[in-house]
Amino acid sequence: MYDMKALYQAKDVADAVALRLQHPDAQIIAGGSDVLVQMREGKRAGVELISIYGLDELRGVRLEADGALRIGSLTSFSHITRDPLIQKHVNVLGEAVDQVGGPQIRNIGTIGGNTCNGVTSADSASTLFAYDAVIELMGPDGIRRVPIQEFYIRAGKVDIRPGEIQTAVLIAKDSYENTHGHYIKYAMRNAMDIATLGTSVNVRLSDDRRTVERARVAFGVAGPIPLRAVHAEELAAGQPISAELAESFARAVREDINPRDSWRAAKDFRMHIAVESARRAFLESVKLAGGEL
Amino acid sequence: MEKHVTQYQTVHFNLNGRDVERTVDVRASLTDMLRNDFRMTSVKKGCEVGECGACNVLIDGEAFNSCIYLAVWAEGKHIRTLEGLLGPNGELSDIQQAFVDEAAIQCGFCSPGFILTAVEILESGKEYTDEELRKLLSGHLCRCTGYENILRAVKKTMYRRLGKPMPE
Numbered sequence: 037m038y039d040m041k042a043l044y045q046a047k048d049v050a051d052a053v054a055l056r057l058q059h060p061d062a063q064i065i066a067g068g069s070d071v072l073v074q075m076r077e078g079k080r081a082g083v084e085l086i087s088i089y090g091l092d093e094l095r096g097v098r099l100e101a102d103g104a105l106r107i108g109s110l111t112s113f114s115h116i117t118r119d120p121l122i123q124k125h126v127n128v129l130g131e132a133v134d135q136v137g138g139p140q141i142r143n144i145g146t147i148g149g150n151t152c153n154g155v156t157s158a159d160s161a162s163t164l165f166a167y168d169a170v171i172e173l174m175g176p177d178g179i180r181r182v183p184i185q186e187f188y189i190r191a192g193k194v195d196i197r198p199g200e201i202q203t204a205v206l207i208a209k210d211s212y213e214n215t216h217g218h219y220i221k222y223a224m225r226n227a228m229d230i231a232t233l234g235t236s237v238n239v240r241l242s243d244d245r246r247t248v249e250r251a252r253v254a255f256g257v258a259g260p261i262p263l264r265a266v267h268a269e270e271l272a273a274g275q276p277i278s279a280e281l282a283e284s285f286a287r288a289v290r291e292d293i294n295p296r297d298s299w300r301a302a303k304d305f306r307m308h309i310a311v312e313s314a315r316r317a318f319l320e321s322v323k324l325a326g327g328e329l
Numbered sequence: 330m331e332k333h334v335t336q337y338q339t340v341h342f343n344l345n346g347r348d349v350e351r352t353v354d355v356r357a358s359l360t361d362m363l364r365n366d367f368r369m370t371s372v373k374k375g376c377e378v379g380e381c382g383a384c385n386v387l388i389d390g391e392a393f394n395s396c397i398y399l400a401v402w403a404e405g406k407h408i409r410t411l412e413g414l415l416g417p418n419g420e421l422s423d424i425q426q427a428f429v430d431e432a433a434i435q436c437g438f439c440s441p442g443f444i445l446t447a448v449e450i451l452e453s454g455k456e457y458t459d460e461e462l463r464k465l466l467s468g469h470l471c472r473c474t475g476y477e478n479i480l481r482a483v484k485k486t487m488y489r490r491l492g493k494p495m496p497e
Contacts, residue, residue, distance in 0.1 A: 037354065037356040037357055037360065037361060038356045038357075038399075039356070040355070040356045041333070042334060042336060042355075043355040043356075043399070043401070068397055068398070068399065069379055069397055072397045072399075073379060073397060074359075074378075076378050077378075087399065087401075087402070089402055090400075090402070090404075101407060114391070124342070137379075137468070138382070138391045138466065138467050138468025138469075139392055139446065139464075139465055139466075139468040139470045140379070140380060140382060140446075141394070141468065142384055142394055143391045143392060143393055143400065144393055144394070144397065146378075164490070212468065226467065227464070227467035227468065228380055228463070228467070307458045319385045
């Protein structure tokens with residue numbers, strides 16, 4: 037038994053919005069792999085829950101009319117990894133969420149829950165930052181779309197307003213088109229562990245595959261919320277591919293990241309693996325894009 | 330102190346091939362309901378926070394830790410536990426027999442969870458490498474240090490079902 041005051045099960049998105057307004061203090065529960073565990077720990081004991089887990093309309097991946105990739109907020113990690121559209125357009129996202137927890141967690145955990153939690157270590161978050169994802173929310177006044185960089189306010193706090201629920205994560209066509217990316221999760225164990233550092237890089241090369249048109253890099257656990265390393269991105273844009281470029285790109289990430297000391301790892305160690313991960317993820321992304329060194 | 334009003338809900342689902350219904354306290358986890366209301370004692374209470382895999386069951390063919398799954402979410406689902414693998418006269422299934430043959434069991438607490446994940450793996454009909462199998466089995470903890478034998482039991486059954494000889 038969970039220590040729960042009451043459970044409200046939403047029948048559809050409109051009902052979820054109505055329940056949010058009726059019970060402003062209630063906690064939203066999607067897959068529950070964070071919320072239910074926190075209740076067991078006593079952190080959220082005695083709460084009212086609004087369950088949206090049954091809303092199948094929020095599951096699945098499809099292309100919007102403008103070519104944007106739309107990932108329903110309740111799509112599980114394992115379904116994202118197996119989805120043909122994800123594999124074709126943002127394979128790195130499928131690979132990143134395939135490193136969350138273990139197999140059973142990836143069957144219950146949702147991308148909406150992963151982002152709404154607001155934690156910096158979320159395995160989906162760095163890749164979504166690196167692709168300028170847009171978060172879609174439904175509220176009493178209709179749909180609101182917010183860039184993921186603005187959605188994250190501070191550690192554990194995201195921009196969900198009264199009456200709102202997150203309905204989708206969107207990636208614009210210009211963002212994913214003709215890009216290749218790679219994610220590196222640094223953790224102590226291969227399974228059932230939380231990232232000490234997460235690094236997601238993606239590149240778009242010129243037609244002759246000799247020049248970097250655009251490179252993007254984002255980190256988890258390099259600051260209180262996921263973040264982009266724009267100095268490195270600016271440095272690489274328009275530059276010919278070379279091992280030296282990978283080095284200078286990697287060193288430049290230090291300009292933007294701000295990791296901390298924690299029981300999991302020291303700040304200096306995180307700085308070190310951020311540079312090394314950026315270098316490796318950049319080289320792998322270039323390789324995936326067909327570039328040669 | 331505010332008095333707690335117990336909230337009940339009737340849940341309809343299919344358990345091991347049989348349509349069932351039960352009225353449950355909404356605070357119950359799926360583990361609670363399967364063990365207490367249906368006596369499915371293969372579903373073990375281990376860590377109860379989704380880390381050890383002892384409570385693993387198959388829901389619509391996918392593996393889930395039933396300790397972090399609300400009982401009321403079972404509505405309309407097809408749920409399988411280890412009890413559902415037995416033949417009509419209590420015969421063991423091939424994967425259970427392989428666990429016995431390979432000594433993949435010591436205390437047995439992790440076995441039902443491991444075996445149901447193995448069922449999901451085997452029913453995919455795919456051939457996996459050792460590395461892939463290790464990853465697919467990584468959501469379970471065995472404290473009797475039986476991982477190698479467990480891997481061998483799953484691998485052996487996979488090759489047998491695929492009709493292929495097991496590589497050395």
